[in-house]
Amino acid sequence: MKLSIVIPTYNEKETLPNLIERLYDEIEPLVEELHVVIVDDSSPDGTADLARNLGEKFHKISVIQRPMKMGLGAAYKDGFNHVLEKLDVDLIVQMDADHSHNPSEIAIMIEKIVDYDYIIASRHVPGSSIVGWNARRQMTHSVAGAIARFSAKIDIKDPTSGFRMFKKETLQRVEFDRIHSDGFAFQIEVLYQLKQKDLRGLEVPTTFVNRVEGESKMGGSEILQFIKMCFSYFGKK
Numbered sequence: 001m002k003l004s005i006v007i008p009t010y011n012e013k014e015t016l017p018n019l020i021e022r023l024y025d026e027i028e029p030l031v032e033e034l035h036v037v038i039v040d041d042s043s044p045d046g047t048a049d050l051a052r053n054l055g056e057k058f059h060k061i062s063v064i065q066r067p068m069k070m071g072l073g074a075a076y077k078d079g080f081n082h083v084l085e086k087l088d089v090d091l092i093v094q095m096d097a098d099h100s101h102n103p104s105e106i107a108i109m110i111e112k113i114v115d116y117d118y119i120i121a122s123r124h125v126p127g128s129s130i131v132g133w134n135a136r137r138q139m140t141h142s143v144a145g146a147i148a149r150f151s152a153k154i155d156i157k158d159p160t161s162g163f164r165m166f167k168k169e170t171l172q173r174v175e176f177d178r179i180h181s182d183g184f185a186f187q188i189e190v191l192y193q194l195k196q197k198d199l200r201g202l203e204v205p206t207t208f209v210n211r212v213e214g215e216s217k218m219g220g221s222e223i224l225q226f227i228k229m230c231f232s233y234f235g236k237k
Contacts, residue, residue: 008075073186121163122203132210
């Protein structure tokens with residue numbers, strides 16, 4: 001079984017080395033091949049160059065350097081298309097570079113995905129926990145998730161989770177040219193398509209840790225895009 005992990009980056013020079021080391025220490029022994037795809041938006045801190053240097057130590061690291069900051073959703077589109085077009089893998093993971101997602105949980109996803117089309121590391125199933133969020137952040141997250149579930153009629157309890165695993169044939173069925181969000185609303189658009197195609201997902205517990213290094217990439221324009229996307233689903237089946 002061959003696995004690819006797509007990681008969008010912007011100014012993640014401080015967090016990326018430890019993440020890559022953990023992925024190769026903990027996940028590579030579990031698979032036949034491990035590929036890591038870094039999609040960097042020309043980070044001013046030199047993240048792309050660092051990733052290339054890491055590729056000299058850890059094999060099978062691809063770096064896609066884009067000309068400017070183009071958004072999380074757009075990064076995943078580019079990363080997923082790169083994997084589907086150029087890599088021979090069976091499973092594809094998406095995750096953040098900021099240590100919010102625990103690499104060790106990928107082993108559980110590998111085990112569980114056998115009977116499903118995709119896996120969501122969910123912050124809202126028994127056994128999950130969130131570390132480092134205040135009450136306001138918890139409330140914002142809960143409201144955004146509720147709006148997304150209601151408008152897009154998605155059964156997933158944590159539709160905004162950015163820690164996911166897909167079978168290759170699952171992502172091959174996603175029509176990325178129909179996805180218009182270049183921000184985190186991309187997560188909802190993908191789930192909407194998966195639901196329309198009757199693909200089966202499973203939510204597994206996760207421990208989500210709020211980033212302690214660097215800055216959050218969430219901005220006002222992304223929140224507005226998310227709201228517009230949710231409203232666009234009203235009236236659709």
